Amino acid sequence: MQKKIIMIIPANGYRDEELDIPRKIFEENNIKVTIASTNTDMAMGKLGGRTKPDFLVKEVNTDDYDAVVFVGGPGTDEYFHSKDAHRIANETFEKGKLLCAICIAPVILANAGLLKGVNATVFPSGAKELKDNGAVYTGKNVSVDGRIITADGPASAEAFANTIVKFLGE
Numbered sequence: 001m002q003k004k005i006i007m008i009i010p011a012n013g014y015r016d017e018e019l020d021i022p023r024k025i026f027e028e029n030n031i032k033v034t035i036a037s038t039n040t041d042m043a044m045g046k047l048g049g050r051t052k053p054d055f056l057v058k059e060v061n062t063d064d065y066d067a068v069v070f071v072g073g074p075g076t077d078e079y080f081h082s083k084d085a086h087r088i089a090n091e092t093f094e095k096g097k098l099l100c101a102i103c104i105a106p107v108i109l110a111n112a113g114l115l116k117g118v119n120a121t122v123f124p125s126g127a128k129e130l131k132d133n134g135a136v137y138t139g140k141n142v143s144v145d146g147r148i149i150t151a152d153g154p155a156s157a158e159a160f161a162n163t164i165v166k167f168l169g170e
Helices: 016-028 074-079 083-094 106-111 124-132 154-168
Strands: 004-008 012-014 032-037 043-045 067-070 098-102 142-145 148-151
Touching: 004 016, 012 016, 012 074, 016 032, 016 154, 067 083, 067 106, 067 154, 074 106, 083 098, 083 106, 098 106, 098 154, 106 124, 106 148, 142 154, 148 154
Parallel strands: 004 032, 004 067, 012 043, 067 098, 098 148
Antiparallel strands: 142 148
16 A cells, blocks of 8 residues: 655745655655645745645644654744644654654654654754753754654755655555
8 A cells, every 4th residue: 555644844934855855755665745734825945946735734634644744944933833733743643653854843843742752853953942842862864763753954854755765664
């Protein structure tokens, strides 16, 4: 059965490489990718990319996916305290599915209360938030702790995606 991933991006200011590189790797591995955001108009990347989300974050049904990926970028702070993002993260975790976040997006997981005692990484500017929420900040490019996969930024997008593919294959 084909695996499915939902990638959640900010409506404005997602990090292009963190969407584009993993999406390409997922699709090359026969994983169906769906995009959600806070609007279904054209989402804008920090570097000028444009992508049309398939549907709204508030409509995400975690039962439909094998993994959730929160994409980073300067606009990602719209999800730091979002009830919808926290619901998605918590449901994904509770159902034992892969919960993934790159760049500054691990702050969403920390604020949702999911990183207490968990080894995780984040873009360096988010390290304090992770630690303040009880995470064990690793400072690595990619960190895996159980079913939670985090990465530190655009340079790690390929390794992040390949790690997710590996776990989905197990």
